[in-house]
Amino acid sequence: MKYRHAFHAGNFADVHKHIMLLSLLRALCRKDKGFLLLDTHAGRGFYDLSSSEAYRSHEADEGVERLLDVEAPAEGWPTGISDYIAVVETLRRERHDRAAYPGSPLLALLALRPQDRTVLIETQPSEHAALREAVAALARYAPAALAGERRAVVERVVIECADGYGRLPNWLPPIERRALVFIDPPYEDGVADQRAVEQALVTVLERLPSAVVALWYPIKDRRDTDAWLERLRARLPKPPDAPAVPALVTELCLLPPDNRVGLNGSGMLVLNPPWQIDAQAAQWLPALHRVLDPPHRGSWSLR
Ligand SMILES: C[S@@+](CC[C@H](N)C(=O)[O-])C[C@H]1O[C@@H](n2cnc3c(N)ncnc32)[C@H](O)[C@@H]1O
Known part of the structure:
Protein backbone atom coordinates (compact mmCIF):
# COMPACT_ATOMS: atom_id res chain seq x y z
CA MET A 1 0.00 0.00 0.00
CA ILE A 19 -17.05 18.40 10.87
CA MET A 20 -19.59 15.63 10.29
CA LEU A 21 -17.74 13.23 12.61
CA LEU A 22 -17.62 15.82 15.39
CA SER A 23 -21.33 16.66 14.97
CA LEU A 24 -22.18 12.97 15.29
CA LEU A 25 -20.05 12.60 18.42
CA ARG A 26 -21.67 15.66 20.02
CA ALA A 27 -25.11 14.24 19.22
CA LEU A 28 -24.26 10.88 20.80
CA CYS A 29 -22.83 12.66 23.86
CA ARG A 30 -26.24 14.26 24.49
CA LYS A 31 -27.13 11.06 26.39
CA ASP A 32 -25.15 10.28 29.54
CA LYS A 33 -24.82 6.62 28.64
CA GLY A 34 -21.48 5.82 27.08
CA PHE A 35 -20.99 4.45 23.56
CA LEU A 36 -18.35 2.78 21.42
CA LEU A 37 -16.53 4.69 18.70
CA LEU A 38 -15.08 2.25 16.18
CA ASP A 39 -12.72 3.93 13.68
CA THR A 40 -11.85 1.22 11.13
CA HIS A 41 -9.28 3.26 9.12
CA ALA A 42 -7.73 5.47 11.77
CA GLY A 43 -4.56 6.78 10.10
CA ARG A 44 -1.71 8.24 12.23
CA GLY A 45 -3.90 10.48 14.40
CA PHE A 46 -1.67 13.56 14.43
CA TYR A 47 -0.53 15.42 11.31
CA ASP A 48 2.12 18.09 10.96
CA LEU A 49 1.00 20.46 8.22
CA SER A 50 4.55 21.82 7.95
CA SER A 51 5.90 18.35 7.04
CA SER A 52 7.44 17.83 3.60
CA GLU A 53 4.43 15.71 2.55
CA ALA A 54 1.86 18.39 3.46
CA TYR A 55 4.11 21.15 2.08
CA ARG A 56 4.47 19.36 -1.26
CA SER A 57 0.75 18.80 -1.72
CA HIS A 58 -0.49 22.18 -0.33
CA GLU A 59 -3.87 20.49 0.14
CA ALA A 60 -4.48 21.95 3.60
CA ASP A 61 -4.20 25.46 2.12
CA GLU A 62 -7.51 24.87 0.37
CA GLY A 63 -9.01 23.19 3.41
CA VAL A 64 -8.46 23.85 7.09
CA GLU A 65 -6.03 26.74 6.57
CA ARG A 66 -8.46 28.59 4.29
CA LEU A 67 -11.24 28.11 6.84
CA LEU A 68 -9.05 29.39 9.69
CA ASP A 69 -7.87 32.40 7.66
CA VAL A 70 -11.32 33.64 6.73
CA GLU A 71 -13.07 36.05 9.07
CA ALA A 72 -16.18 34.58 10.69
CA PRO A 73 -19.46 35.96 9.34
CA ALA A 74 -21.09 38.71 11.43
CA GLU A 75 -23.67 36.26 12.77
CA GLY A 76 -20.88 33.77 13.67
CA TRP A 77 -20.16 30.35 12.18
CA PRO A 78 -22.82 27.65 12.28
CA THR A 79 -22.20 25.38 15.28
CA GLY A 80 -20.67 22.50 13.29
CA ILE A 81 -17.93 24.78 11.96
CA SER A 82 -17.26 26.74 15.18
CA ASP A 83 -16.99 23.50 17.16
CA TYR A 84 -14.53 22.02 14.63
CA ILE A 85 -12.39 25.19 14.64
CA ALA A 86 -12.35 25.13 18.45
CA VAL A 87 -11.11 21.52 18.54
CA VAL A 88 -8.36 22.19 15.97
CA GLU A 89 -7.32 25.29 17.96
CA THR A 90 -7.30 23.28 21.20
CA LEU A 91 -4.83 20.79 19.77
CA ARG A 92 -2.64 23.58 18.38
CA ARG A 93 -2.67 25.40 21.71
CA GLU A 94 -1.84 22.29 23.72
CA ARG A 95 1.01 21.36 21.38
CA HIS A 96 2.24 24.96 20.95
CA ASP A 97 2.22 24.12 17.26
CA ARG A 98 0.35 26.17 14.65
CA ALA A 99 0.83 23.39 12.09
CA ALA A 100 -0.75 20.58 14.15
CA TYR A 101 -3.83 18.90 12.69
CA PRO A 102 -5.95 16.23 14.37
CA GLY A 103 -6.83 13.14 12.38
CA SER A 104 -10.13 11.45 13.18
CA PRO A 105 -8.79 9.65 16.32
CA LEU A 106 -7.50 12.79 18.05
CA LEU A 107 -10.47 14.87 16.95
CA ALA A 108 -12.74 12.26 18.53
CA LEU A 109 -10.71 11.85 21.71
CA LEU A 110 -10.86 15.62 22.26
CA ALA A 111 -14.68 15.31 22.23
CA LEU A 112 -15.26 12.01 24.05
CA ARG A 113 -15.97 11.42 27.74
CA PRO A 114 -14.58 8.89 30.24
CA GLN A 115 -17.72 6.72 29.86
CA ASP A 116 -17.12 6.28 26.10
CA ARG A 117 -14.87 3.63 24.57
CA THR A 118 -12.76 3.93 21.45
CA VAL A 119 -11.32 1.29 19.14
CA LEU A 120 -8.87 2.52 16.50
CA ILE A 121 -7.73 0.22 13.71
CA GLU A 122 -4.90 0.99 11.28
CA THR A 123 -3.30 -1.55 8.99
CA GLN A 124 0.08 0.02 8.15
CA PRO A 125 2.63 -0.66 10.91
CA SER A 126 4.34 2.74 10.56
CA GLU A 127 1.01 4.62 10.72
CA HIS A 128 -0.11 2.41 13.60
CA ALA A 129 3.08 3.16 15.58
CA ALA A 130 2.59 6.91 15.00
CA LEU A 131 -1.04 6.59 16.08
CA ARG A 132 -0.03 4.96 19.37
CA GLU A 133 2.36 7.80 20.07
CA ALA A 134 -0.23 10.45 19.07
CA VAL A 135 -2.83 9.04 21.48
CA ALA A 136 -0.32 8.77 24.34
CA ALA A 137 0.82 12.37 23.66
CA LEU A 138 -2.76 13.60 23.90
CA ALA A 139 -2.77 12.63 27.58
CA ARG A 140 0.76 14.00 28.16
CA TYR A 141 0.00 17.43 26.66
CA ALA A 142 -3.39 17.93 28.39
CA PRO A 143 -3.51 21.07 30.56
CA ALA A 144 -3.47 20.33 34.32
CA ALA A 145 -7.18 21.08 34.77
CA LEU A 146 -8.12 18.45 32.17
CA ALA A 147 -5.36 15.91 32.81
CA GLY A 148 -7.43 13.48 34.90
CA GLU A 149 -10.36 13.35 32.50
CA ARG A 150 -8.10 13.14 29.43
CA ARG A 151 -6.18 10.23 30.98
CA ALA A 152 -9.48 8.48 31.71
CA VAL A 153 -10.56 8.89 28.06
CA VAL A 154 -7.20 7.71 26.70
CA GLU A 155 -7.06 4.71 29.04
CA ARG A 156 -10.21 3.36 27.37
CA VAL A 157 -8.70 3.40 23.88
CA VAL A 158 -7.76 0.17 22.12
CA ILE A 159 -5.42 0.53 19.13
CA GLU A 160 -5.05 -2.39 16.73
CA CYS A 161 -2.68 -2.90 13.82
CA ALA A 162 -5.03 -4.91 11.62
CA ASP A 163 -7.53 -4.94 8.78
CA GLY A 164 -10.42 -2.73 9.89
CA TYR A 165 -12.98 -4.61 7.80
CA GLY A 166 -11.85 -7.96 9.18
CA ARG A 167 -11.80 -6.82 12.81
CA LEU A 168 -15.11 -4.94 12.73
CA PRO A 169 -17.34 -7.95 13.61
CA ASN A 170 -15.21 -8.66 16.71
CA TRP A 171 -16.29 -5.37 18.28
CA LEU A 172 -20.00 -5.50 17.52
CA PRO A 173 -22.45 -5.41 19.17
CA PRO A 174 -20.78 -3.53 22.02
CA ILE A 175 -21.93 -3.99 25.62
CA GLU A 176 -23.23 -0.40 25.63
CA ARG A 177 -25.58 -1.22 22.69
CA ARG A 178 -24.67 2.24 21.33
CA ALA A 179 -22.02 2.72 18.66
CA LEU A 180 -20.66 5.10 16.06
CA VAL A 181 -18.78 3.25 13.33
CA PHE A 182 -16.58 5.55 11.25
CA ILE A 183 -15.28 4.08 7.98
CA ASP A 184 -12.75 6.17 6.04
CA PRO A 185 -10.91 3.97 3.52
CA PRO A 186 -8.21 5.24 1.13
CA TYR A 187 -10.01 3.85 -2.00
CA GLU A 188 -6.57 3.19 -3.54
CA ASP A 189 -8.26 0.24 -5.18
CA GLY A 190 -11.69 1.85 -5.46
CA VAL A 191 -13.62 -1.28 -6.44
CA ALA A 192 -12.08 -3.42 -3.69
CA ASP A 193 -12.82 -0.77 -1.04
CA GLN A 194 -16.38 -0.30 -2.31
CA ARG A 195 -17.03 -4.05 -2.05
CA ALA A 196 -15.50 -4.22 1.41
CA VAL A 197 -17.53 -1.19 2.53
CA GLU A 198 -20.79 -2.76 1.30
CA GLN A 199 -20.10 -5.88 3.34
CA ALA A 200 -19.01 -3.83 6.36
CA LEU A 201 -22.25 -1.81 6.41
CA VAL A 202 -24.32 -5.00 6.19
CA THR A 203 -22.31 -6.55 9.03
CA VAL A 204 -22.71 -3.49 11.26
CA LEU A 205 -26.48 -3.31 10.77
CA GLU A 206 -26.95 -7.05 11.24
CA ARG A 207 -25.06 -6.92 14.54
CA LEU A 208 -26.43 -3.61 15.83
CA PRO A 209 -29.37 -2.27 13.76
CA SER A 210 -29.36 1.03 15.67
CA ALA A 211 -25.64 1.73 15.07
CA VAL A 212 -24.79 5.13 13.66
CA VAL A 213 -22.49 4.58 10.68
CA ALA A 214 -20.48 7.34 9.01
CA LEU A 215 -18.84 6.45 5.72
CA TRP A 216 -16.59 8.73 3.69
CA TYR A 217 -16.33 8.31 -0.08
CA PRO A 218 -14.56 10.25 -2.86
CA ILE A 219 -16.53 11.87 -5.68
CA LYS A 220 -14.75 11.65 -8.99
CA ASP A 221 -17.82 11.18 -11.17
CA ARG A 222 -21.20 11.81 -9.55
CA ARG A 223 -22.89 9.23 -11.84
CA ASP A 224 -20.58 6.50 -10.49
CA THR A 225 -21.10 7.44 -6.84
CA ASP A 226 -24.87 7.75 -7.26
CA ALA A 227 -24.99 4.29 -8.84
CA TRP A 228 -22.88 2.88 -6.02
CA LEU A 229 -25.02 4.48 -3.30
CA GLU A 230 -28.11 3.01 -4.97
CA ARG A 231 -26.52 -0.45 -5.02
CA LEU A 232 -25.53 -0.02 -1.40
CA ARG A 233 -29.07 0.94 -0.42
CA ALA A 234 -30.46 -2.20 -2.05
CA ARG A 235 -28.06 -4.40 -0.07
CA LEU A 236 -28.66 -2.96 3.39
CA PRO A 237 -30.83 -5.03 5.75
CA LYS A 238 -34.19 -3.37 6.44
CA PRO A 239 -35.05 -2.55 10.05
CA PRO A 240 -38.10 -4.48 11.40
CA ASP A 241 -40.21 -1.32 11.87
CA ALA A 242 -39.35 0.77 8.76
CA PRO A 243 -39.06 0.28 5.01
CA ALA A 244 -35.37 1.23 4.98
CA VAL A 245 -32.58 2.28 7.31
CA PRO A 246 -32.64 6.09 7.67
CA ALA A 247 -29.75 7.64 5.75
CA LEU A 248 -28.30 11.10 5.24
CA VAL A 249 -25.94 11.99 2.41
CA THR A 250 -23.92 15.21 2.40
CA GLU A 251 -21.61 16.08 -0.47
CA LEU A 252 -19.15 18.92 -0.93
CA CYS A 253 -17.62 19.40 -4.39
CA LEU A 254 -14.92 21.96 -5.24
CA LEU A 255 -15.05 21.05 -8.92
CA PRO A 256 -17.82 19.91 -11.25
CA PRO A 257 -18.65 16.36 -10.14
CA ASP A 258 -17.92 14.78 -13.53
CA ASN A 259 -14.52 16.34 -14.10
CA ARG A 260 -12.43 13.18 -14.42
CA VAL A 261 -9.19 14.88 -13.40
CA GLY A 262 -9.13 13.74 -9.78
CA LEU A 263 -10.95 14.27 -6.52
CA ASN A 264 -13.84 16.60 -7.30
CA GLY A 265 -15.77 16.16 -4.13
CA SER A 266 -16.16 14.56 -0.75
CA GLY A 267 -19.16 12.50 0.30
CA MET A 268 -20.40 11.39 3.71
CA LEU A 269 -23.10 8.78 4.10
CA VAL A 270 -24.59 8.57 7.59
CA LEU A 271 -26.85 5.66 8.50
CA ASN A 272 -29.22 6.13 11.45
CA PRO A 273 -28.37 9.84 11.70
CA PRO A 274 -29.07 11.20 15.20
CA TRP A 275 -31.81 13.76 15.72
CA GLN A 276 -31.17 17.17 14.09
CA ILE A 277 -27.92 16.13 12.35
CA ASP A 278 -29.55 16.95 9.00
CA ALA A 279 -30.80 20.35 10.22
CA GLN A 280 -27.32 21.19 11.54
CA ALA A 281 -25.67 20.08 8.29
CA ALA A 282 -28.11 22.28 6.36
CA GLN A 283 -26.50 25.21 8.24
CA TRP A 284 -22.81 24.33 8.12
CA LEU A 285 -22.53 22.68 4.69
CA PRO A 286 -23.49 25.73 2.55
CA ALA A 287 -21.37 27.98 4.80
CA LEU A 288 -18.40 25.63 4.35
CA HIS A 289 -18.93 25.52 0.59
CA ARG A 290 -18.93 29.34 0.40
CA VAL A 291 -15.56 29.48 2.17
CA LEU A 292 -13.78 26.57 0.49
CA ASP A 293 -15.00 27.16 -3.06
CA PRO A 294 -14.59 30.93 -3.70
CA PRO A 295 -14.77 30.62 -7.54
CA HIS A 296 -17.95 28.57 -7.07
CA ARG A 297 -16.92 25.85 -9.50
CA GLY A 298 -18.39 23.09 -7.35
CA SER A 299 -21.55 22.55 -5.34
CA TRP A 300 -22.95 21.06 -2.16
CA SER A 301 -25.88 18.78 -1.60
CA LEU A 302 -27.77 17.23 1.28
CA ARG A 303 -30.37 14.51 0.91
C1 LIG B 1 -8.06 8.18 4.60
S1 LIG B 1 -6.87 7.54 5.69
C2 LIG B 1 -7.62 7.70 7.27
C3 LIG B 1 -7.69 9.07 7.79
C4 LIG B 1 -8.32 9.17 9.16
N1 LIG B 1 -9.55 8.41 9.25
C5 LIG B 1 -8.59 10.61 9.50
O1 LIG B 1 -9.71 11.10 9.27
O2 LIG B 1 -7.69 11.27 10.02
C6 LIG B 1 -7.03 5.81 5.46
C7 LIG B 1 -6.13 5.00 6.38
O3 LIG B 1 -6.58 3.65 6.33
C8 LIG B 1 -5.45 2.80 6.38
N2 LIG B 1 -5.92 1.51 5.83
C9 LIG B 1 -5.96 1.11 4.55
N3 LIG B 1 -6.56 -0.10 4.45
C10 LIG B 1 -6.92 -0.45 5.71
C11 LIG B 1 -7.59 -1.56 6.27
N4 LIG B 1 -8.04 -2.55 5.49
N5 LIG B 1 -7.81 -1.59 7.59
C12 LIG B 1 -7.37 -0.58 8.39
N6 LIG B 1 -6.72 0.50 7.92
C13 LIG B 1 -6.51 0.57 6.60
C14 LIG B 1 -4.40 3.52 5.58
O4 LIG B 1 -3.11 3.09 5.96
C15 LIG B 1 -4.66 4.97 5.97
O5 LIG B 1 -3.89 5.36 7.07
Whole structure:
Protein backbone atom coordinates (compact mmCIF):
# COMPACT_ATOMS: atom_id res chain seq x y z
CA MET A 1 0.00 0.00 0.00
CA LYS A 2 1.34 3.41 -1.02
CA TYR A 3 -1.33 5.58 0.60
CA ARG A 4 -0.08 8.21 3.07
CA HIS A 5 -2.74 10.44 4.55
CA ALA A 6 -0.06 13.03 5.47
CA PHE A 7 -0.30 14.31 1.86
CA HIS A 8 -4.03 14.99 2.27
CA ALA A 9 -4.39 15.92 5.95
CA GLY A 10 -6.53 19.00 6.49
CA ASN A 11 -7.72 19.17 2.88
CA PHE A 12 -11.33 20.08 2.02
CA ALA A 13 -12.44 16.45 2.27
CA ASP A 14 -10.91 16.12 5.75
CA VAL A 15 -12.67 19.31 6.84
CA HIS A 16 -16.02 18.03 5.54
CA LYS A 17 -15.66 14.57 7.10
CA HIS A 18 -14.26 15.84 10.40
CA ILE A 19 -17.05 18.40 10.87
CA MET A 20 -19.59 15.63 10.29
CA LEU A 21 -17.74 13.23 12.61
CA LEU A 22 -17.62 15.82 15.39
CA SER A 23 -21.33 16.66 14.97
CA LEU A 24 -22.18 12.97 15.29
CA LEU A 25 -20.05 12.60 18.42
CA ARG A 26 -21.67 15.66 20.02
CA ALA A 27 -25.11 14.24 19.22
CA LEU A 28 -24.26 10.88 20.80
CA CYS A 29 -22.83 12.66 23.86
CA ARG A 30 -26.24 14.26 24.49
CA LYS A 31 -27.13 11.06 26.39
CA ASP A 32 -25.15 10.28 29.54
CA LYS A 33 -24.82 6.62 28.64
CA GLY A 34 -21.48 5.82 27.08
CA PHE A 35 -20.99 4.45 23.56
CA LEU A 36 -18.35 2.78 21.42
CA LEU A 37 -16.53 4.69 18.70
CA LEU A 38 -15.08 2.25 16.18
CA ASP A 39 -12.72 3.93 13.68
CA THR A 40 -11.85 1.22 11.13
CA HIS A 41 -9.28 3.26 9.12
CA ALA A 42 -7.73 5.47 11.77
CA GLY A 43 -4.56 6.78 10.10
CA ARG A 44 -1.71 8.24 12.23
CA GLY A 45 -3.90 10.48 14.40
CA PHE A 46 -1.67 13.56 14.43
CA TYR A 47 -0.53 15.42 11.31
CA ASP A 48 2.12 18.09 10.96
CA LEU A 49 1.00 20.46 8.22
CA SER A 50 4.55 21.82 7.95
CA SER A 51 5.90 18.35 7.04
CA SER A 52 7.44 17.83 3.60
CA GLU A 53 4.43 15.71 2.55
CA ALA A 54 1.86 18.39 3.46
CA TYR A 55 4.11 21.15 2.08
CA ARG A 56 4.47 19.36 -1.26
CA SER A 57 0.75 18.80 -1.72
CA HIS A 58 -0.49 22.18 -0.33
CA GLU A 59 -3.87 20.49 0.14
CA ALA A 60 -4.48 21.95 3.60
CA ASP A 61 -4.20 25.46 2.12
CA GLU A 62 -7.51 24.87 0.37
CA GLY A 63 -9.01 23.19 3.41
CA VAL A 64 -8.46 23.85 7.09
CA GLU A 65 -6.03 26.74 6.57
CA ARG A 66 -8.46 28.59 4.29
CA LEU A 67 -11.24 28.11 6.84
CA LEU A 68 -9.05 29.39 9.69
CA ASP A 69 -7.87 32.40 7.66
CA VAL A 70 -11.32 33.64 6.73
CA GLU A 71 -13.07 36.05 9.07
CA ALA A 72 -16.18 34.58 10.69
CA PRO A 73 -19.46 35.96 9.34
CA ALA A 74 -21.09 38.71 11.43
CA GLU A 75 -23.67 36.26 12.77
CA GLY A 76 -20.88 33.77 13.67
CA TRP A 77 -20.16 30.35 12.18
CA PRO A 78 -22.82 27.65 12.28
CA THR A 79 -22.20 25.38 15.28
CA GLY A 80 -20.67 22.50 13.29
CA ILE A 81 -17.93 24.78 11.96
CA SER A 82 -17.26 26.74 15.18
CA ASP A 83 -16.99 23.50 17.16
CA TYR A 84 -14.53 22.02 14.63
CA ILE A 85 -12.39 25.19 14.64
CA ALA A 86 -12.35 25.13 18.45
CA VAL A 87 -11.11 21.52 18.54
CA VAL A 88 -8.36 22.19 15.97
CA GLU A 89 -7.32 25.29 17.96
CA THR A 90 -7.30 23.28 21.20
CA LEU A 91 -4.83 20.79 19.77
CA ARG A 92 -2.64 23.58 18.38
CA ARG A 93 -2.67 25.40 21.71
CA GLU A 94 -1.84 22.29 23.72
CA ARG A 95 1.01 21.36 21.38
CA HIS A 96 2.24 24.96 20.95
CA ASP A 97 2.22 24.12 17.26
CA ARG A 98 0.35 26.17 14.65
CA ALA A 99 0.83 23.39 12.09
CA ALA A 100 -0.75 20.58 14.15
CA TYR A 101 -3.83 18.90 12.69
CA PRO A 102 -5.95 16.23 14.37
CA GLY A 103 -6.83 13.14 12.38
CA SER A 104 -10.13 11.45 13.18
CA PRO A 105 -8.79 9.65 16.32
CA LEU A 106 -7.50 12.79 18.05
CA LEU A 107 -10.47 14.87 16.95
CA ALA A 108 -12.74 12.26 18.53
CA LEU A 109 -10.71 11.85 21.71
CA LEU A 110 -10.86 15.62 22.26
CA ALA A 111 -14.68 15.31 22.23
CA LEU A 112 -15.26 12.01 24.05
CA ARG A 113 -15.97 11.42 27.74
CA PRO A 114 -14.58 8.89 30.24
CA GLN A 115 -17.72 6.72 29.86
CA ASP A 116 -17.12 6.28 26.10
CA ARG A 117 -14.87 3.63 24.57
CA THR A 118 -12.76 3.93 21.45
CA VAL A 119 -11.32 1.29 19.14
CA LEU A 120 -8.87 2.52 16.50
CA ILE A 121 -7.73 0.22 13.71
CA GLU A 122 -4.90 0.99 11.28
CA THR A 123 -3.30 -1.55 8.99
CA GLN A 124 0.08 0.02 8.15
CA PRO A 125 2.63 -0.66 10.91
CA SER A 126 4.34 2.74 10.56
CA GLU A 127 1.01 4.62 10.72
CA HIS A 128 -0.11 2.41 13.60
CA ALA A 129 3.08 3.16 15.58
CA ALA A 130 2.59 6.91 15.00
CA LEU A 131 -1.04 6.59 16.08
CA ARG A 132 -0.03 4.96 19.37
CA GLU A 133 2.36 7.80 20.07
CA ALA A 134 -0.23 10.45 19.07
CA VAL A 135 -2.83 9.04 21.48
CA ALA A 136 -0.32 8.77 24.34
CA ALA A 137 0.82 12.37 23.66
CA LEU A 138 -2.76 13.60 23.90
CA ALA A 139 -2.77 12.63 27.58
CA ARG A 140 0.76 14.00 28.16
CA TYR A 141 0.00 17.43 26.66
CA ALA A 142 -3.39 17.93 28.39
CA PRO A 143 -3.51 21.07 30.56
CA ALA A 144 -3.47 20.33 34.32
CA ALA A 145 -7.18 21.08 34.77
CA LEU A 146 -8.12 18.45 32.17
CA ALA A 147 -5.36 15.91 32.81
CA GLY A 148 -7.43 13.48 34.90
CA GLU A 149 -10.36 13.35 32.50
CA ARG A 150 -8.10 13.14 29.43
CA ARG A 151 -6.18 10.23 30.98
CA ALA A 152 -9.48 8.48 31.71
CA VAL A 153 -10.56 8.89 28.06
CA VAL A 154 -7.20 7.71 26.70
CA GLU A 155 -7.06 4.71 29.04
CA ARG A 156 -10.21 3.36 27.37
CA VAL A 157 -8.70 3.40 23.88
CA VAL A 158 -7.76 0.17 22.12
CA ILE A 159 -5.42 0.53 19.13
CA GLU A 160 -5.05 -2.39 16.73
CA CYS A 161 -2.68 -2.90 13.82
CA ALA A 162 -5.03 -4.91 11.62
CA ASP A 163 -7.53 -4.94 8.78
CA GLY A 164 -10.42 -2.73 9.89
CA TYR A 165 -12.98 -4.61 7.80
CA GLY A 166 -11.85 -7.96 9.18
CA ARG A 167 -11.80 -6.82 12.81
CA LEU A 168 -15.11 -4.94 12.73
CA PRO A 169 -17.34 -7.95 13.61
CA ASN A 170 -15.21 -8.66 16.71
CA TRP A 171 -16.29 -5.37 18.28
CA LEU A 172 -20.00 -5.50 17.52
CA PRO A 173 -22.45 -5.41 19.17
CA PRO A 174 -20.78 -3.53 22.02
CA ILE A 175 -21.93 -3.99 25.62
CA GLU A 176 -23.23 -0.40 25.63
CA ARG A 177 -25.58 -1.22 22.69
CA ARG A 178 -24.67 2.24 21.33
CA ALA A 179 -22.02 2.72 18.66
CA LEU A 180 -20.66 5.10 16.06
CA VAL A 181 -18.78 3.25 13.33
CA PHE A 182 -16.58 5.55 11.25
CA ILE A 183 -15.28 4.08 7.98
CA ASP A 184 -12.75 6.17 6.04
CA PRO A 185 -10.91 3.97 3.52
CA PRO A 186 -8.21 5.24 1.13
CA TYR A 187 -10.01 3.85 -2.00
CA GLU A 188 -6.57 3.19 -3.54
CA ASP A 189 -8.26 0.24 -5.18
CA GLY A 190 -11.69 1.85 -5.46
CA VAL A 191 -13.62 -1.28 -6.44
CA ALA A 192 -12.08 -3.42 -3.69
CA ASP A 193 -12.82 -0.77 -1.04
CA GLN A 194 -16.38 -0.30 -2.31
CA ARG A 195 -17.03 -4.05 -2.05
CA ALA A 196 -15.50 -4.22 1.41
CA VAL A 197 -17.53 -1.19 2.53
CA GLU A 198 -20.79 -2.76 1.30
CA GLN A 199 -20.10 -5.88 3.34
CA ALA A 200 -19.01 -3.83 6.36
CA LEU A 201 -22.25 -1.81 6.41
CA VAL A 202 -24.32 -5.00 6.19
CA THR A 203 -22.31 -6.55 9.03
CA VAL A 204 -22.71 -3.49 11.26
CA LEU A 205 -26.48 -3.31 10.77
CA GLU A 206 -26.95 -7.05 11.24
CA ARG A 207 -25.06 -6.92 14.54
CA LEU A 208 -26.43 -3.61 15.83
CA PRO A 209 -29.37 -2.27 13.76
CA SER A 210 -29.36 1.03 15.67
CA ALA A 211 -25.64 1.73 15.07
CA VAL A 212 -24.79 5.13 13.66
CA VAL A 213 -22.49 4.58 10.68
CA ALA A 214 -20.48 7.34 9.01
CA LEU A 215 -18.84 6.45 5.72
CA TRP A 216 -16.59 8.73 3.69
CA TYR A 217 -16.33 8.31 -0.08
CA PRO A 218 -14.56 10.25 -2.86
CA ILE A 219 -16.53 11.87 -5.68
CA LYS A 220 -14.75 11.65 -8.99
CA ASP A 221 -17.82 11.18 -11.17
CA ARG A 222 -21.20 11.81 -9.55
CA ARG A 223 -22.89 9.23 -11.84
CA ASP A 224 -20.58 6.50 -10.49
CA THR A 225 -21.10 7.44 -6.84
CA ASP A 226 -24.87 7.75 -7.26
CA ALA A 227 -24.99 4.29 -8.84
CA TRP A 228 -22.88 2.88 -6.02
CA LEU A 229 -25.02 4.48 -3.30
CA GLU A 230 -28.11 3.01 -4.97
CA ARG A 231 -26.52 -0.45 -5.02
CA LEU A 232 -25.53 -0.02 -1.40
CA ARG A 233 -29.07 0.94 -0.42
CA ALA A 234 -30.46 -2.20 -2.05
CA ARG A 235 -28.06 -4.40 -0.07
CA LEU A 236 -28.66 -2.96 3.39
CA PRO A 237 -30.83 -5.03 5.75
CA LYS A 238 -34.19 -3.37 6.44
CA PRO A 239 -35.05 -2.55 10.05
CA PRO A 240 -38.10 -4.48 11.40
CA ASP A 241 -40.21 -1.32 11.87
CA ALA A 242 -39.35 0.77 8.76
CA PRO A 243 -39.06 0.28 5.01
CA ALA A 244 -35.37 1.23 4.98
CA VAL A 245 -32.58 2.28 7.31
CA PRO A 246 -32.64 6.09 7.67
CA ALA A 247 -29.75 7.64 5.75
CA LEU A 248 -28.30 11.10 5.24
CA VAL A 249 -25.94 11.99 2.41
CA THR A 250 -23.92 15.21 2.40
CA GLU A 251 -21.61 16.08 -0.47
CA LEU A 252 -19.15 18.92 -0.93
CA CYS A 253 -17.62 19.40 -4.39
CA LEU A 254 -14.92 21.96 -5.24
CA LEU A 255 -15.05 21.05 -8.92
CA PRO A 256 -17.82 19.91 -11.25
CA PRO A 257 -18.65 16.36 -10.14
CA ASP A 258 -17.92 14.78 -13.53
CA ASN A 259 -14.52 16.34 -14.10
CA ARG A 260 -12.43 13.18 -14.42
CA VAL A 261 -9.19 14.88 -13.40
CA GLY A 262 -9.13 13.74 -9.78
CA LEU A 263 -10.95 14.27 -6.52
CA ASN A 264 -13.84 16.60 -7.30
CA GLY A 265 -15.77 16.16 -4.13
CA SER A 266 -16.16 14.56 -0.75
CA GLY A 267 -19.16 12.50 0.30
CA MET A 268 -20.40 11.39 3.71
CA LEU A 269 -23.10 8.78 4.10
CA VAL A 270 -24.59 8.57 7.59
CA LEU A 271 -26.85 5.66 8.50
CA ASN A 272 -29.22 6.13 11.45
CA PRO A 273 -28.37 9.84 11.70
CA PRO A 274 -29.07 11.20 15.20
CA TRP A 275 -31.81 13.76 15.72
CA GLN A 276 -31.17 17.17 14.09
CA ILE A 277 -27.92 16.13 12.35
CA ASP A 278 -29.55 16.95 9.00
CA ALA A 279 -30.80 20.35 10.22
CA GLN A 280 -27.32 21.19 11.54
CA ALA A 281 -25.67 20.08 8.29
CA ALA A 282 -28.11 22.28 6.36
CA GLN A 283 -26.50 25.21 8.24
CA TRP A 284 -22.81 24.33 8.12
CA LEU A 285 -22.53 22.68 4.69
CA PRO A 286 -23.49 25.73 2.55
CA ALA A 287 -21.37 27.98 4.80
CA LEU A 288 -18.40 25.63 4.35
CA HIS A 289 -18.93 25.52 0.59
CA ARG A 290 -18.93 29.34 0.40
CA VAL A 291 -15.56 29.48 2.17
CA LEU A 292 -13.78 26.57 0.49
CA ASP A 293 -15.00 27.16 -3.06
CA PRO A 294 -14.59 30.93 -3.70
CA PRO A 295 -14.77 30.62 -7.54
CA HIS A 296 -17.95 28.57 -7.07
CA ARG A 297 -16.92 25.85 -9.50
CA GLY A 298 -18.39 23.09 -7.35
CA SER A 299 -21.55 22.55 -5.34
CA TRP A 300 -22.95 21.06 -2.16
CA SER A 301 -25.88 18.78 -1.60
CA LEU A 302 -27.77 17.23 1.28
CA ARG A 303 -30.37 14.51 0.91
C1 LIG B 1 -8.06 8.18 4.60
S1 LIG B 1 -6.87 7.54 5.69
C2 LIG B 1 -7.62 7.70 7.27
C3 LIG B 1 -7.69 9.07 7.79
C4 LIG B 1 -8.32 9.17 9.16
N1 LIG B 1 -9.55 8.41 9.25
C5 LIG B 1 -8.59 10.61 9.50
O1 LIG B 1 -9.71 11.10 9.27
O2 LIG B 1 -7.69 11.27 10.02
C6 LIG B 1 -7.03 5.81 5.46
C7 LIG B 1 -6.13 5.00 6.38
O3 LIG B 1 -6.58 3.65 6.33
C8 LIG B 1 -5.45 2.80 6.38
N2 LIG B 1 -5.92 1.51 5.83
C9 LIG B 1 -5.96 1.11 4.55
N3 LIG B 1 -6.56 -0.10 4.45
C10 LIG B 1 -6.92 -0.45 5.71
C11 LIG B 1 -7.59 -1.56 6.27
N4 LIG B 1 -8.04 -2.55 5.49
N5 LIG B 1 -7.81 -1.59 7.59
C12 LIG B 1 -7.37 -0.58 8.39
N6 LIG B 1 -6.72 0.50 7.92
C13 LIG B 1 -6.51 0.57 6.60
C14 LIG B 1 -4.40 3.52 5.58
O4 LIG B 1 -3.11 3.09 5.96
C15 LIG B 1 -4.66 4.97 5.97
O5 LIG B 1 -3.89 5.36 7.07
